[in-house]
Amino acid sequence: MYDHYMTSKTYKRMHSKVEEIENRLKKELPKKFGAFENYDWMDDAPYEALQDKQQELIRELRRLYRRMSGRIGIIDGMDDLPEEIVTIGKEVDLVNLNTSEEEVYYILGPEDIDTYRDDPEFERGTVISYASPIAKALFGKGVDAIVTLGNREFRHTCRIVKLRQLFGKRGDQ
16 A cells, blocks of 8 residues: 555656755755855845745745655556556546536546646546545446535536546556
8 A cells, every 4th residue: 555646747746846945955045045144134034035935945845755755656657456447547537417518537646736737638627636525436436337526515416437547557658
């Protein structure tokens, strides 16, 4: 079992972001702080703004470390997921039984939402986290299954009409 799931593209994006932040904290910010060495006004607004920026970068770095810690399941490398039911790494096409409108969801990791939000390959639908209520309602269901999505105030019933594995098997890539 894994602690987190994400695609290799997201993992690489997050790793690059960690390197960028570490570089800024180790190289860029010390130079900027050095500019204040000969001044007696260390409590001035520019100095405080620089301290705030440093703290913001440290918080973001800690968040990234947390998300990248533990055992990470790389979604596009999972060969053992069943193809006939909804799992992580699937495109799920549904038809709303009340309106006949089509809904498409791409089930990935929470961090993948930012990675794939503007990706043209995913423009037909919505990228959602495997931890979302919609994904949880869909998991384990197959084509032709009837599912109820939404909350108490807004519920709608859908039929799963198509499932597609988003990423090929390791040998197919």
